[in-house]
Amino acid sequence: VKVRSLVVWSALGALSAVALPLALASPPRVVEIKVPEPTKPPPLPPPPAPTIGPNGEVIPAPEPASHVAVERVRPGVRREVRKVEGEAPTTLWGRYDVVEVTENDETEDFVIKMEREGKALDQDCITTRRVFDFGPSNGTLPPVLQVAEQERCSKGGLGVYDSEIALAMTATWGQGENAATLEMPAVVATASLVRVRKPDKDDLHTPSHWLGPETRVDRPITKFRVVAEIPKARRPTDPPPAATAIHLVAEDGTVWHLEPEPPDSPFAK
């Protein structure tokens, strides 16, 4: 121990013997960093002067704007509202996804909207698709409509899985002004998934089990105006082609914009 402390002290002495004269010989260099002056705001425009009206009366100047209007657009929101254009369909078939939703004069991507809402509520399942299945082509508007809500769920014990709850219900159709009308009845449906591990023969403990989040669809009586974008048939004798877009306009003004379901849907069959 004594030998080790002697070595440490002698090393410190040598270091100070070298460093001290060096520090005295060269004065410390000071580097000055100047913070740039903040840019002055542009001068305010002169207040508008009062004007004289046609009858000689003095019209006071308008109040200056107290705030600056900023156009806020969230990701997935269109700058312009998607138009509802097309015709009243007389026949609909096939599977269509809700791709955009127009609400309060804003058109937003459906997937982004659902993700935002799901995350805001800290849900285990996030809606990924809403699918309207109009069934096979038979030249009319379908008497039965299937609406499916698809989700991506993540839950301990159950892992990550895609979930779908599909509701088949009667559809009541009518014809309105430049649009068909669709009425869907009030329906409530729930679904959930449970995982159970069977214990070994000699294990007398309660089997491990995990309960997944409940999916609930609670839909009141819903009435829509239906407008479809249908390309023209090549020949007048040809049957009308499938719609390229369908717009469902709810009574409260919300519009669901539907487009043909892409082939990558996990539940397309």
Place this chain on the structure above:
Amino acid sequence: MSLLLLPVLGACELSEQKTLPEKPTGLWELHEEVTTQGATPGLESILQKYPGCTWGRTTWRFESEASEDGKSSQDYLIAGVDVLCPASVGDYYGCEVTARVPATWDAEAGKFTVAYPVAARSRTIGVADDAIPGPTSCEVSIPAGEYPVLRVRNQDWRWEVRSPSGKVLRLSLPKSDRPDFVSAIQPAPKEAP
């Protein structure tokens, strides 16, 4: 004279009330399904629809919700299916689905009327390795039409409901509100000799 008649009128009123059919409420489990072919136990009837599954039950719930002003009420029929099926060795999944439709109770005839049919199907597909292997699926439907109801006494079942398709559904009290998949997976305890 009028005083003498009162008990008689009261008795008439009581007998009229008694003749009204009883209305079911709450949750009930399918005990047996009766067709022209005979009676099939509830468990057997559901396992016929889900081959390979080991346990299941069909439930019917009769609900009544008061309107906001409390002056009227709306009845509902809720049908449910719960099935327990193997996914892989030692790994099982329980699939649950319910569907609810408005119904009208005819107090004189003792029957519910469902104005429109509904069907609900639940499916899942595992995405990550830790998910249940293989797809899961279960579905339930409520056909439109009339559902005459009869209260049954001194039997294992409490109600008989005739579905629009002509089947008679014998309903008994369920063991639990929620499906007991954990008990269903465990072997029945051996009876003592």
